[in-house]
Amino acid sequence: MxxxxxxxxxxxxxxxxxxxxxxxxxxxxxxxxxxxxxxxxxxxxxxxxxxxxxxxxxxxxxxxxxxxxxxxxxxxxxxxxxxxxxxxxxxxxxxxxxxxxxxxxxxxxxxxxxxxxxxxxxxxxxxxxxxxxxxxxxxxxxxxxxxxxxxxxxxxxxxGPYELRPAERFNDVDRDWADPATFDREPPSRPGSGWSWVNADRVVEGRTWGGCLEILGWLLMADREIARDPAEYDGGVLLLETSEELPSAEEVFRTLRNMGERGLLGRFSALLMARPKTWSFACPNSPEEGARYAAEQREAVLRAMRVYAPEATIVFDVDFGHTDPQVVIPYGGTVRVDGPARRVTVTY
The missing domain is CATH 3.40.50.10740 (Murein tetrapeptidase LD-carboxypeptidase, N-terminal domain)
Incomplete structure (x- = not known):
């Protein structure tokens, strides 16, 4: 260990x-x-x-x-x-x-x-x-x-402990970095919807692992920086977020399925799933299209977790991914996921 x-x-x-x-x-x-x-x-x-x-x-x-x-x-x-x-x-x-x-x-x-x-x-x-x-x-x-x-x-x-809170407003639409006018004002935002909880009847406290889902898939394929003993992750908190490349719901499911088949997914007692970015310059979704993308991604995650980690506590739309604002999560540090109180506390 x-x-x-x-x-x-x-x-x-x-x-x-x-x-x-x-x-x-x-x-x-x-x-x-x-x-x-x-x-x-x-x-x-x-x-x-x-x-x-x-x-x-x-x-x-x-x-x-x-x-x-x-x-x-x-x-x-x-x-x-x-x-x-x-x-x-x-x-x-x-x-x-x-x-x-x-x-x-x-x-x-x-x-x-x-x-x-x-x-x-x-x-x-x-x-x-x-x-x-x-x-x-x-x-x-x-x-x-x-x-x-x-x-x-x-x-x-x-x-010490630092309690995370849902963002009241958020943004995931980018502006042109090459244009000086971009930096004259803050980006627009829209109302957040809070966190969504699954299996929120328990308290989980453990060390974190995870990150950007696409990169984790590459690490798994290259067999790099994955613990040789999967027990390293037992009782831990899995962090997952997706990038501005907007991976499809099917790609998200398949990556999680393969983590499950490798014996990783079921090791974690909780999953923090970041609010997904739903807009990019290559795919400028409308708010309605973005909402549909986010809903499809959530169902893909649930589909995999139901099979490989059905008891895990899941918190959706935590603000640590490619959206704004973004909170810092200790990687390898301790996170407490308190389902009954609907609280997430990290240790910095």
Whole structure:
């Protein structure tokens, strides 16, 4: 059984690494990136330090692995934050020095393709943090969402319990990062519908694993960063979210089915399923089309869980995925899912 510990926290005034272990999109879209860097300085009191591949598109896996190593090895760096996600971080994993990283534990923040590093760090014995990238959440037009900012501040600087709450309003429609006018005002939002609970007659407290469903499917196919002993996940809390690529309900079901066939799905006592993103530039759904997409995804999840984990407590529409606001979830850390009280509490 892997022993997992929370790494030391940064303090205001500390230096934090900003890296691009997936994609060098800051080089193509500097506006949200530089806005995110300013907010790290001005609103969180941290000094961001960029690494060579941060703004380099098509950098090699070796170059990105070198940035990861440099960030963790530098004793003056107190946390590591991903600029954005991407789609090929899995090629970086075999190049990482696990002993170097284990000897220099630091909080790492990221999501989406950064599911790779989150799973890697958990297997290395380090609690990481699912959520918040420099370009998206820190670089949000107009202002950071207060719910995101409060969660990030708590995860960065405090230890102990933090109660998550449903977003009263949310957004999942993007605007053009290349257009300066995008950043003149906050994005529009629409009313949230709260969380939906299934099997909410119990209290589950356990360590988390999961992340972006598409990336988990890739890790399963490549047989990387999945615990060799499935008992590692017994009684845990599974985190799942889907990306802006809007995977079909059938793809969601098949991925979960295959996790079930591998003996993973039934190990978890609870599932937190993030509010799905339902709009993208490639698929600009109307609100009605988006609602239908979300309903179909929920039924796909339920269809798989009924077969492989029928007793698990499920909470739908938790705000930790590709939608706005976004709360931070400790990855490998402890989450308490209290069904009777309808409360979710994370431990930062």
């Amino acid at each position: 892997t022993m997992i510990a929370y790494p030391p926290k940064p303090s205001p005034g500390d230096r934090v690494a900003v890296i691009s272990p997936s994609s060098g999109l800051p080089g193509l879209f500097p506006l949200p990136h530089e806005l995110g860097l300013r907010r790290l300085r001005d609103e969180f009191g941290l000094e961001p330090v960029e690494y060579p591949a941060t703004r380099t598109m098509d950098s090699t896996p070796a170059a990105r692995a070198a940035d990861v190593h440099a960030a963790f090895a530098d004793p003056s760096i107190k946390a590591v934050i991903a600029s954005i996600g991407g789609d090929d971080q899995i090629t970086v994993l075999p190049l990482l020095d696990r002993e170097l990283i284990r000897a220099n534990p630091k909080p790492f923040f990221g999501l989406s393709d950064n599911t790779n590093l989150l799973a890697y760090l958990r297997n290395t014995g380090i609690v990481a943090y699912h959520g918040v990238s420099v370009m998206v959440e820190l670089g949000r037009p107009g202002a950071m969402h207060p719910q995101t900012a409060d969660s990030l501040r708590a995860a960065l600087f405090t230890s």
